[in-house]
Every structure is written in C-alpha cells, then in structure tokens.
Amino acid sequence: xxxxxxxxxxxxxxxxxxxxxxxxxxxxxxxxxxxxxxxxxxxxxxxxxxxxxxxxxxxxxxxxxxxxxxxxxxxxxxxxxxxxxxxxxxxxxxxxxxxxxxxxxxxxxxxxxxxxxxxxxxxxxxxxxxxxxxxxxxxxxxxxxxxxxxxxxxx
Numbered sequence: 441x442x443x444x445x446x447x448x449x450x451x452x453x454x455x456x457x458x459x460x461x462x463x464x465x466x467x468x469x470x471x472x473x474x475x476x477x478x479x480x481x482x483x484x485x486x487x488x489x490x491x492x493x494x495x496x497x498x499x500x501x502x503x504x505x506x507x508x509x510x511x512x513x514x515x516x517x518x519x520x521x522x523x524x525x526x527x528x529x530x531x532x533x534x535x536x537x538x539x540x541x542x543x544x545x546x547x548x549x550x551x552x553x554x555x556x557x558x559x560x561x562x563x564x565x566x567x568x569x570x571x572x573x574x575x576x577x578x579x580x581x582x583x584x585x586x587x588x589x590x591x592x593x594x595x
Contacts, residue, residue, distance in 0.1 A: 445470050445516040446538055448478070453493070453518035456480040464549065465493040467517040469501035469510060469534075476513070477501035493517060494525035498532050508595055510534045519546050522553040523560055531595075 445468055452466025463481035470476065479497030483489055494517055502508055510532040519541040521529060529537055543553055564571040586592055 442516075442538060445475065445514075446518075446540060448475065449493075449516045449518045450540055452478055452480050456493075461485050462491070463493075463551070465518055467493040467497040467515060469497050469513050469515055471501075471505070471510075471513045476504050490524065492522065492525050494521050495528050498528055498534075502532070508532075514538065519543075522551075523556045
C-alpha cells in the first residue's frame with residue numbers, strides 16, 4: 441500500500457510540471473491508510489516562497505482534520521524534503537516520511553538545498569543572512585504572558 445501513496449506523490453509532481461503550476465514536487469498526507477490531503481509545489485503560481493508541496497499538503501491536511509498536528513499521519517513526497525519542509529514536518533509531528541528522489545537528485549535539476557543545510561548549522565552571526573537581535577526586553581513580554589498560561593494551547 442505504501443507504494444501507491446508514493447506513486448501518487450510522484451504523479452502529482454509530474455502533473456504539476458506538465459500543467460506549469462509550479463515545481464516538480466508532490467506530496468500526500470496519509471492517515472489510517474487513506475489520503476487526507478495532497479499538495480504540489482505552488483511557489484511560482486501563488487507567489488509564495490513557502491508553498492512547497494509538503495507545506496501545502498500539511499496545511500490542507502490540518503484544515504481537513506481540524507487540528508494543528510498530524511500525529512498518526514505519514515507524509516509521502518516525490519523528493520526528499522528541503523530544510524523548510526522538513527522543519528514543518530517535525531512541527532506537524534508526522535509519524536514518518538517516505539520520499540522518492542533525493543536532495544542530490546534535486547540539486548542536479550537546479551534545486552540546491554545544500555546551502556540551507558549548511559547555513560542552519562552556523563551560529564546566527566556567521567550566516568550569510570544577517571540576524572540581528574534587538575529590543576529583547578520588550579519582546580520578552582509576550583513570552584512572559586505565555587509562561588503565565590495566558591489561555592495557551594500547547595503545541
């Protein structure tokens with residue numbers, strides 16, 4: 441059964457290229473042996489750099505399931521998730537990921553995520569994108585309220 445879900449993710453990726461809706465990536469979210477959501481890369485058509493197939497599928501699955509976690513779900517994706525998608529999958533708390541092409545395959549097609557994998561390992565001040573901390577004391581007010589259990593829902 442696992443093969444059919446990965447094949448569906450790959451079909452979505454191929455279809456997305458043929459229809460020129462976005463990049464060559466597709467993903468499905470599965471729970472209890474059923475597809476609950478599908479996603480394709482919509483970066484260029486939606487003008488949204490976060491609209492990767494996995495993120496689109498996660499958003500749709502959460503809406504469909506009416507929850508902000510995907511516990512008990514698996515994600516099948518046509519290609520190894522980029523760092524952003526991998527982080528989203530961790531935050532969604534999916535049970536596992538099955539992917540087709542690897543990140544080196546994606547790099548050969550012009551999608552080189554290796555830069556991001558390397559950047560994440562660096563301290564903020566050593567990254568190519570300047571990260572500047574400012575107004576820390578003022579910003580702590582939100583965290584202090586959260587710590588006081590100001591109606592929070594843990595995630």
